[in-house]
Amino acid sequence: MGMSIDLSAIQANWKSLAERAPGARAAAVVKADAYGLGAARVAPALYEAGVREFFVALAAEGRALRPLLGDDARIFVLSGHMEGQDLTGLIPLLNSPEQFFRDRALRPRGAFGLQLDTGMNRLGLEPGEWAAIRSEALAAGPSLLMSHLACADEPEHPANAEQLAAFRAMTDGTGVPRSLSATGGILLGADYHFDIVRPGVGMYGGLPFAEARPVLSLDLPVIQTRDVKAGESVGYGYSWTAKRPSRVATVAAGYADGLARALARQGELRLWAGERACPVVGRISMDLITVDVTDLPDIPKKLAILNAAQGIDALADLSGTIGYEILTSLGQRYARTYS
Numbered sequence: 001m002g003m004s005i006d007l008s009a010i011q012a013n014w015k016s017l018a019e020r021a022p023g024a025r026a027a028a029v030v031k032a033d034a035y036g037l038g039a040a041r042v043a044p045a046l047y048e049a050g051v052r053e054f055f056v057a058l059a060a061e062g063r064a065l066r067p068l069l070g071d072d073a074r075i076f077v078l079s080g081h082m083e084g085q086d087l088t089g090l091i092p093l094l095n096s097p098e099q100f101f102r103d104r105a106l107r108p109r110g111a112f113g114l115q116l117d118t119g120m121n122r123l124g125l126e127p128g129e130w131a132a133i134r135s136e137a138l139a140a141g142p143s144l145l146m147s148h149l150a151c152a153d154e155p156e157h158p159a160n161a162e163q164l165a166a167f168r169a170m171t172d173g174t175g176v177p178r179s180l181s182a183t184g185g186i187l188l189g190a191d192y193h194f195d196i197v198r199p200g201v202g203m204y205g206g207l208p209f210a211e212a213r214p215v216l217s218l219d220l221p222v223i224q225t226r227d228v229k230a231g232e233s234v235g236y237g238y239s240w241t242a243k244r245p246s247r248v249a250t251v252a253a254g255y256a257d258g259l260a261r262a263l264a265r266q267g268e269l270r271l272w273a274g275e276r277a278c279p280v281v282g283r284i285s286m287d288l289i290t291v292d293v294t295d296l297p298d299i300p301k302k303l304a305i306l307n308a309a310q311g312i313d314a315l316a317d318l319s320g321t322i323g324y325e326i327l328t329s330l331g332q333r334y335a336r337t338y339s
Helices: 007-019 031-035 039-049 059-068 097-101 127-139 158-171 183-188 312-318 323-329
Strands: 002-005 053-056 074-077 091-094 113-115 216-228 246-252 270-273 276-281 288-292 302-306 335-338
Touching: 007 039, 031 039, 031 059, 031 323, 039 053, 039 059, 053 059, 059 074, 091 097, 091 113, 097 127, 127 158, 246 302, 302 312, 312 323
Parallel strands: 002 335, 053 074, 074 091
Antiparallel strands: 002 216, 216 246, 216 302, 246 288, 270 276, 270 302, 276 288
């Protein structure tokens, strides 16, 4: 199994998103192992492109990246200050009064930010909690005030304007740098940009950044091919039966590699031999996928499941999910190559 990751495309997508928010600094979200693509390679490439603020979900992710980036890089931890975690060299984004007061006497000035809940009801200080500690928190010198948009991938959703108004009400006049927008918020326009924007899925080639350059291709090796007679069936449950004499290739990948069984539920999943599409037949199993290659003149050594013709979001549509889940579910069995 081969995963080819185009670091120059990730850099180009970051630059393109940064250009859409010229009044802000563009950070990079590299949580979940850079959305499954390998943070140890992706984050240094983004640093080389000019990124100086990085966002991770967990302190452990930040600690792994800290020695790979320059001293001027700031790594923000979205889960904040969890009890017992080592935050040396990291900036926790505190989500509750409890996190703010935890070990605050040991926290250097500016070595924290605050996440505010503007309506998503997931992480962050709610307006009443923020009002109660606002003066004390601002006096401690936070490096960032941030929130997160719940519906930014739906530009017309009224929640966007509501959250923007709530964020302004909670942060106007503080004099602290602010951040509200990830990829979707960047595309909503300048009102949402503030001081720092947080490109994430758009850097990795996913929607809602439709202009993104493709970042990832995924090739699956053909283990074996066999002739299947008309009337014979393939795979678990005999869910596919050949209507004609067929040639079926078995490739090395399955739901253990993030290629969920649901991808084949509608019978529309294709693997690709160059520009020629080959239908997946039968069920996706843990380690194997079967493909009808009858119409190919020659049997290739590998077939692509992700390429220019079938990108992350097209694949996600087949299983009723989103590109984020496809990316972060691919797992570690693929041999990764970077260019």
